Amino acid sequence: MCYEIKKIETKYGIPSVIVNEYLLHSKYNPLSEAEKFARKNYVPKATHVLVGYGLGYIVDSLLNLFRHNEILIVIDPLISNGKINVKTEHKMSKQVIFFDCKFINDLGYFLRSVEQRKYQTEYIVIPSINYKNIIPEILLEVVRQVQQLQYRTIGDIATVNKHTNIWIENILNNMLNLLRDQSIDCLKKSVSKPIVIASGGPSLAKQLQLLKETRESVLLIAAGSTINSLLKQNIYPDYVVSIDGTEINREHYSQLKLAKTKLVYCFTNHHEIRNEFSGSGYLFLLESEKQLNRIIKNELNMSVEFPILKGGGTVAHFSLSFARYISDGPIALIGQDLAFTNNKSHEENNKGYKEINLEKLPENYSFVEDYYGGKVLTNSLFLGMKQDFEKLVELLPNPKSIYNCTEGGVLISDMCNIPFKTYLEKFSSNTLKEDLNLVEKSYKVSKDLLNIYFTNLINQCETILEDLVLLQTNRFEENTNPQGQLIRSVTDKISSFKSKYPFFITEDKLSFLKARIEVERSESVTDSFNFDINKELIIIFETFKDAAGKIVNKIQLEF
Incomplete structure (x- = not known):
């Protein structure tokens, strides 16, 4: 888009600017206008997303109001295109982040990373004066992505507030597990078989029989509560990945008593889940747990590294990162619908299963492009998870060897879609050799x-x-x-x-x-x-x- 920019002098001698015939600041007193605008839109302790920089007057006014280490994210194509300049003090400010409009599709993922670093989880979108007329498409996309993230974040905040006590107990009790469990570091690049990651979406049902028939030719990872759907069919995975610290998550594993399946988990995972696995356990870190490496090294005198796995809004993201950590080979996702395929929430043996009433849909539900190019019902939470998958695939090594074999659900962009049967025929015949030997446990906590x-x-x-x-x-x-x-x-x-x-x-x-x-x-x-x-x-x-x-x-x- 072309932008015609004209600077003018105001009545008070302070510059203003006109873009495509729209005035961005008052032609009388821009500073007074910016102060009033900032007071009207400022929300304490929130992350403010300002769409439109102008000449920086609103940024100055918002920064003057900040009292709680708030973050201000500024989005403006005029900056990205070099049409307007940014004040040096704004470039240097630790509270101001300028986001390049060229990467607008990655905004949600970027905001999530800011949230993890700053622990500020409320977002306010502020359209600067007249920017809704200049860049309406960009503004709508910003609002859409922030709304998707906000739906997820509301759930995250509620989880943190409600479960703080149990999460503290989880971290400390899982540190005690250092007496018996290892870091996933000893599993790095240890697998030669093709990997299958089973998630609990409705389409998992169509893959279970084939998975059962070919079980020995793949390494199987269950994403969290999907373990119940697999066990119902007498399918035992090699690994279960679990990250959730809540009591509800613990109930998914109640009375499983698994002997050969190994547990891969983070420190905030519910500590009682470990008791359901009599075999080996392996620990990794979430981004929010990264300080534990320092405690483990400096205060427990352990030289081992606990890798930080990239993830997203669901255990399936961490399962994918774990799979790539232990193998450079092919990885298949099954049951990864991220949608209400056939109006179902999960595979029917999953404890979270429910049917969706199409006549009473919440406002954050919508129909989007599905795996086959048609339409499927999903919601903002699932769409946020879809976006996380798309970004995660970009970040992981060998993305072309990651296949979506769900055969249902939403279309996950930039991931190769092939039938599960095709995946097995293509890769399992060439990988009958045994997995590589694991590195022996080389550390012992005192x-x-x-x-x-x-x-x-x-x-x-x-x-x-x-x-x-x-x-x-x-x-x-x-x-x-x-x-x-x-x-x-x-x-x-x-x-x-x-x-x-x-x-x-x-x-x-x-x-x-x-x-x-x-x-x-x-x-x-x-x-x-x-x-x-x-x-x-x-x-x-x-x-x-x-x-x-x-x-x-x-x-x-x-x-």
């Missing part, structure tokens, strides 16, 4: 070091809890540290703790403390202290302390 680590964790939590309770109850005795010093002290302690467990101590839980340090007023704590956040922090540290205490007892009694 039980004593684990005990010391968890004991120190208990002491650290107790110290922080003493300060938080003191702030909560406003009990200050004479000759004690002034209020400002106490807040500074507890903030430093929590910040240090946050460097190890950032997923639980998010920035908003510290921002009010840091702001309190800056103010250091003489009023009582009850006038300024955020009791709700303080209660959240107390619960978090009490959970860490209690979980660590139980683990110390386990180490002493069971190992």
Whole structure:
């Protein structure tokens, strides 16, 4: 598209600009207009997506309002095309990110990566003045992708808030599993057979009989709860990948008691799931868990690396990354519908199975292009997962050897579609040799070091809890540290703790403390202290302390 740009002088001597006959800033007082516009659109603690930079006045005004380390993402084709310049201070700002319109289809994936780094999960799309008239298609695409991500994020936030306590217990208990389990590092490039990843979509049903007949010629990975559909047909996978820390996920594995199938899991996976697998277990890291490598190396004196697997919104993404990690060969996806094929949510033996009532569809449901070029019903969550698959395939090595053999569901772009039977005929006949030998377990965590680590964790939590309770109850005795010093002290302690467990101590839980340090007023704590956040922090540290205490007892009694 062509853009005709004309700069004008305003009544107050401040420049404005006209693009394709549309005025981007007031011709009277652009700064005052930008301040009012920013106040109207600013949402505390949200990630702001500004569509339209103009001359940067709105960016200045938004940055002046930011108080909680908010992020501002700016999208403007005029910048991408070199038509307007960006202020140096905006280029240098850690709170401003400029997204190139040339990659607009990857916006959702990019926002997800920002979310994982900054732990800010609410998104606000702000169309700058008159940009809806200049770039309507780009604005609509931004809104569409942000809405898809927001549907997913709302679920993620609810999960984190609801399950914080169990996730803390999961991490600590799965660290205890270092006494018996290995890193997936010892499996790297160890597989020569063709790989099949089974997911729980409705189309899995049509592949099960063929999978059963050819089971020994492939390495089979079950994505999470799909294990139940496979076991119903007496099909035992080589590996099950599990990442979910919730009680609902644990129930999928209840009473399975698998002897030969191996579990591949992350540290936030529900810790009781491991008990259903009497065989080997292998650990990897999610992006949000990456700080655990430092703890494992520095405090547990282990030299092993726990790889961070690329993923997305479902365990199937991590299953694909794991498959590529252990093999350079062909990989087939089956049951990866990401849609309500035949108005079904899952394969019928999956515990999450339900039928869809077409007469009462939520607003985020829609019909999109399917595997065969027709139409299939899906929703925003599934479409976000589809986008994650498309980006993941781009990032993984040997993408041309990844095949979608679902034969149903949505069309996943840039992935080769072939029938499952064709995949098996093409690859299994040439791969009857045994898998490569696994690397022997080359590390061993010290039980004593684990005990010391968890004991120190208990002491650290107790110290922080003493300060938080003191702030909560406003009990200050004479000759004690002034209020400002106490807040500074507890903030430093929590910040240090946050460097190890950032997923639980998010920035908003510290921002009010840091702001309190800056103010250091003489009023009582009850006038300024955020009791709700303080209660959240107390619960978090009490959970860490209690979980660590139980683990110390386990180490002493069971190992």
